Amino acid sequence: MEVVLHLPVVPNVELVAAKAVETVGGALGMHQSGIEAASVAVVEACLNAMEHGGGQMVVRMSTDDSSGRPCLVIDVEDQGMGFDPNETPRNSATRVHGCTSKRGWGLTLIRELMDEVQIRSNPGQTVVRMRKYVENAP
Amino acid sequence: MNEEQMKLSKDVVTEGFGLIAAAGYINNEGGQAIADAATELIAGGCGTLLIDLEGTRIINSIGVSILLEIMEKLLEDKGRLAFCNLTPTISKTFEIMGLVQYATIFPDRETAQSKLIGNASV
Numbered sequence: 001m002e003v004v005l006h007l008p009v010v011p012n013v014e015l016v017a018a019k020a021v022e023t024v025g026g027a028l029g030m031h032q033s034g035i036e037a038a039s040v041a042v043v044e045a046c047l048n049a050m051e052h053g054g055g056q057m058v059v060r061m062s063t064d065d066s067s068g069r070p071c072l073v074i075d076v077e078d079q080g081m082g083f084d085p086n087e088t089p090r091n092s093a094t095r096v097h098g099c100t101s102k103r104g105w106g107l108t109l110i111r112e113l114m115d116e117v118q119i120r121s122n123p124g125q126t127v128v129r130m131r132k133y134v135e136n137a138p
Numbered sequence: 139m140n141e142e143q144m145k146l147s148k149d150v151v152t153e154g155f156g157l158i159a160a161a162g163y164i165n166n167e168g169g170q171a172i173a174d175a176a177t178e179l180i181a182g183g184c185g186t187l188l189i190d191l192e193g194t195r196i197i198n199s200i201g202v203s204i205l206l207e208i209m210e211k212l213l214e215d216k217g218r219l220a221f222c223n224l225t226p227t228i229s230k231t232f233e234i235m236g237l238v239q240y241a242t243i244f245p246d247r248e249t250a251q252s253k254l255i256g257n258a259s260v
Contacts, residue, residue, distance in 0.1 A: 036228075096206065
């Protein structure tokens, strides 16, 4: 099973990806809490792609059970300038408390809500690959 | 339900105690709608706010960041903020983003009101 979405940068387009996660995750038999966690993660990945990606993004969803553990695999790809994932520290409540800007939570939430996250980023292409195993709660 | 449309109501339950019920997508617009309702209730004398998120299943970090700002404003005024009816994912998101350090989480509205009314600051 594979779903490929080519999404323009328009308000709330990230909900299209979230709806697809709900459909594919449901078809996989994923627990509702797992679907909701993956939905929030894909929303955050899409928001990052829209903010930093410089144009249309591609969201690919597929299933994988090659390790004997079925999982939902989500790739969010953009064509932005790229970044060094090692240079983006996890955000924390203590860091933002009292600060005017409380932004910068996207990757932190993605890493916490998904089971595995890999980021490949070069100038012109960034792909955030996220896996959520069917049997795991968020 | 159309998740893009935030359905929101606000009410002063008892003196000093305000309730906001919000259902829908908490993005920048949804978060701001909640913040505006909270600001009105605080200005009207509510030192304790309960935000009921029954019907909210999808959020983003920009919307939750706006909720963090409400929380800080209430804390500055020595007020209290509480949430109820959170999904496990929203609860975990609030935990990661630090809202649970400063706000109280209740499983449902009835429990929240029974605990908060009487403790509401006037």
